[in-house]
Amino acid sequence: MPSSFRQIDPPQRLLMGPGPVNAHPRVLRAMSADLLGQFDPEFTAYMNEVMGLYRPIFGTENKWTFLIDGTARSAIEASLISLASPGDRVLVVNFGRFGLLLTEILARIGAEVRTVDAEWGKTVPMDEIAAAIADFEPKVVATVHGDTSTTMAQPLEGLGELCRQAGAYSYVDATATVGGMEIAADRWGVDIVTGGLQKCLGGPSGSAPITISDRAAEHIFARRHTELGIKRDDLEQGSGQRIGSNYFDLAMVMDYWSEKRLNHHTEATSMLYAARECACVSLEEGLAERFERHRLAGKAMTAGLRAMGLTVFGDDAHRMTNVTGVYIPETVEGERVRQRMRDDFEIEIGTSFGPLQGKIWRIGAMGYNAAKNKVLITLGALEAVLRTEGHSVPSGAAVDAALEAYTS
Structure with missing residues (x-):
């Protein structure tokens, strides 16, 4: 039999790099559970459970706490393109490769990007961030929490308040730290935090938890109705044209996770099971x-x-x-x-x-x-x-x- 038709049998390798890591056995078992339809009441109940389970993990009471179907980068991109528009000023706190990734994503949508930088191996002092915000007057401030390229964790106490005082929204990529270091979205006062399963949460790559403040949610929904000049009813009737991404449009994904259950895509069932089990394992441990x-x-x-x-x-x-x-x-x-x-x-x-x-x-x-x-x-x-x-x-x-x- 050709090797391409044989069962997958990967080596039992101990993954001690910067991620992904070996998934918890409970997570792997959860992924083998039977599939359900995306509007099955048992399945939508699991969606609601996921929202509740991830609130303490993100250190938040945000209503809008859910999953983006895709790797951690899918939630990063969804957040940035839903917060910022072409021409908007965005300040990126850059101290490693993944700060550069934020910059690249924002450049692709035509944002005006400025960075406040630290040498690799160091982090950016909060007073330098404050000075850059005052000078640049950005609409969005984006940063990584833990950048695995440099192994540094950026201090974030006070960042949200700095941004709010300046009228800016704040975004934090916590892919590498969620579930392993404290994430305090509410105490930090930040608007959006995203993560991934494949590092400290002990799951596979492919599902990206996200939490969004009410303030940011209002901006995201308002942008859909005003800046883009189109209503959801028009989309469902097939009329009008939409600027930007459909798959990464947070307003549409949030409608799917809301009580409306407006169809956006077919939820990645097995990955939702995995994300749910990652959260359960984390919270049971404490x-x-x-x-x-x-x-x-x-x-x-x-x-x-x-x-x-x-x-x-x-x-x-x-x-x-x-x-x-x-x-x-x-x-x-x-x-x-x-x-x-x-x-x-x-x-x-x-x-x-x-x-x-x-x-x-x-x-x-x-x-x-x-x-x-x-x-x-x-x-x-x-x-x-x-x-x-x-x-x-x-x-x-x-x-x-x-x-x-x-x-x-």
């Missing part, structure tokens, strides 16, 4: 306990890497808890080490992008993989590979340091 588990895993990973004599990348004060960057020793070839980690130990660690390409590895411990045994196994494997590649490493020091970090 968010505070979950954040502490990620913090300890990151602390142990960092301690182990340093005990090997390796240099950790970036600013310790603003490091993400779930991804650690570490400089590749000059004595080894980075990609060969990654290959041997896969071939000899079935463990994946990450490479990097842009100015850090070929300079650091990114090692994650998040979601189902933010576990003591997985951190220890990864450190032990990396030590063995480095020694085999001719790099001198203190025997057993990494695992010992990680164990001490877990108990200290």
